[in-house]
Amino acid sequence: MDTPRLPVPIGEAARRCGVATSTLRYYEERALVSPSRRSGGRRWYGQEDLRRIVVVQLAQRLAESLDAWIARGVPGSVPGSGLASGLMDAHDETGGTRRGPRSAGDEPPFRPEPPLGAEPPFGSEPPFGSEPASFEGAAHRSAQSPQLPSAARLAELRRRYGRAELVESEIPGDPLVLFHTWLADALAEGVPEPNAMVVATVGVDGLPSARTVLLKGLDERGFVFYTNYGSAKAADLDAHPNAALVFPWHAMERQVRVTGSAGRVTREESAAYFASRPLESRLGAWASPQSQVVADRESLDRAYAETAERFAVTEDVPIPDFWGGYRVRPEVVEFWQGRHGRMHDRIRYRRTEGTERTGERWIVERLAP
Ligand SMILES: Cc1cc2nc3c(=O)[nH]c(=O)nc-3n(C[C@H](O)[C@H](O)[C@H](O)COP(=O)(O)O)c2cc1C
Numbered sequence: 001m002d003t004p005r006l007p008v009p010i011g012e013a014a015r016r017c018g019v020a021t022s023t024l025r026y027y028e029e030r031a032l033v034s035p036s037r038r039s040g041g042r043r044w045y046g047q048e049d050l051r052r053i054v055v056v057q058l059a060q061r062l063a064e065s066l067d068a069w070i071a072r073g074v075p076g077s078v079p080g081s082g083l084a085s086g087l088m089d090a091h092d093e094t095g096g097t098r099r100g101p102r103s104a105g106d107e108p109p110f111r112p113e114p115p116l117g118a119e120p121p122f123g124s125e126p127p128f129g130s131e132p133a134s135f136e137g138a139a140h141r142s143a144q145s146p147q148l149p150s151a152a153r154l155a156e157l158r159r160r161y162g163r164a165e166l167v168e169s170e171i172p173g174d175p176l177v178l179f180h181t182w183l184a185d186a187l188a189e190g191v192p193e194p195n196a197m198v199v200a201t202v203g204v205d206g207l208p209s210a211r212t213v214l215l216k217g218l219d220e221r222g223f224v225f226y227t228n229y230g231s232a233k234a235a236d237l238d239a240h241p242n243a244a245l246v247f248p249w250h251a252m253e254r255q256v257r258v259t260g261s262a263g264r265v266t267r268e269e270s271a272a273y274f275a276s277r278p279l280e281s282r283l284g285a286w287a288s289p290q291s292q293v294v295a296d297r298e299s300l301d302r303a304y305a306e307t308a309e310r311f312a313v314t315e316d317v318p319i320p321d322f323w324g325g326y327r328v329r330p331e332v333v334e335f336w337q338g339r340h341g342r343m344h345d346r347i348r349y350r351r352t353e354g355t356e357r358t359g360e361r362w363i364v365e366r367l368a369p
């Protein structure tokens with residue numbers, strides 16, 4: 001894997017490092033990487049140049065995270081203010097008249113905290129989660145106002161649903177057809193991370209756990225996501241090969257739930273998906289011992305940098321043998337559409353073996369909300 005390589009032209013260097021050729025020209029302009037020039041002035045990138053490109057990308061990535069951190073108002077705010085803005089948005093919806101659907105672009109990921117002394121966004125309490133973790137004004141502020149919203153305020157948070165209906169006469173016989181339609185609707189609406197789903201598993205100790213992953217494949221065989229085979233979820237699935245999925249499409253007033261058996265996809269399938277991922281995701285997979293306790297952030301950054309360096313000189317970043325996909329074969333799929341008065345539509349599809357003549361099919365039932 002660590003075989004030294006001959007210098008490569010700009011297109012090949014860009015491909016190996018997962019960047020555009022224009023990025024490499026820009027790096028050269030900024031004297032960050034200086035490839036040698038031969039035959040007609042063409043640029044040639046040697047091992048050292050490739051290594052530098054990856055290091056520059058890494059530095060850029062770290063600087064971007066720092067910028068994002070500063071933009072969130074550090075040290076005057078702490079991570080979690082995003083939750084506050086979510087709560088405030090939901091609170092706005094309680095006024096009675098519904099707002100039209102917002103596109104993803106309209107919604108700022110974080111609402112900046114008001115300056116000290118300014119009016120809090122609503123009422124006299126700061127939004128939940130917006131108190132600084134450590135800040136010299138913190139004691140003074142918390143003396144003036146409690147850090148958590150009152151129970152009543154949380155209890156008031158609600159939306160009235162009613163943008164669509166789900167009726168038996170209009171749905172297909174195959175839940176995957178309906179799922180595709182709803183996913184397309186979520187994409188068209190600009191739902192952030194429309195392919196994000198919560199995966200619930202059962203641990204060896206019988207306890208449940210849930211986390212978000214990205215849906216990366218779907219056909220009649222089931223729902224595919226990729227992960228680290230050394231992770232907690234993988235240990236769960238290897239011990240109890242069943243999973244529940246939830247697609248929480250709140251902006252659509254929709255939810256889809258899936259339950260079924262889960263198993264690893266083939267190595268070929270995982271390798272093909274891994275090869276399609278951006279370089280930084282592939283390096284991350286190698287660098288992160290997912291779900292393990294690590295010493296600190298620095299050790300993770302060091303592991304990433306070392307991984308980047310290790311692979312800078314190689315042809316490619318291959319799939320680690322501890323990484324791959326799981327496929328959840330749906331046995332039950334439930335579609336939920338929010339309706340007025342909490343009288344929602346719930347349609348459940350259950351797979352049946354059918355008969356030899358009819359073959360496998362789905363039983364469709366309506367559930368009370
Ligand atoms: C939007 C989103 C998408 C995620 N996608 C994945 C994914 O596709 N695969 C994955 O392993 N972890 C993904 N994660 C991280 C997981 O939620 C989780 O932290 C990680 O897989 C470890 O879970 P475990 O310790 O239960 O195994 C994602 C997290 C978020 C918030």
Ligand code: PXP
Nearest residue numbers: 213214226227228277278281290
């Ligand atoms: C730990 C982890 N693994 C895998 C993924 C899927 O990423 P990708 O889209 O790069 O395959 C994610 C997405 O957030 C993730 O957080």
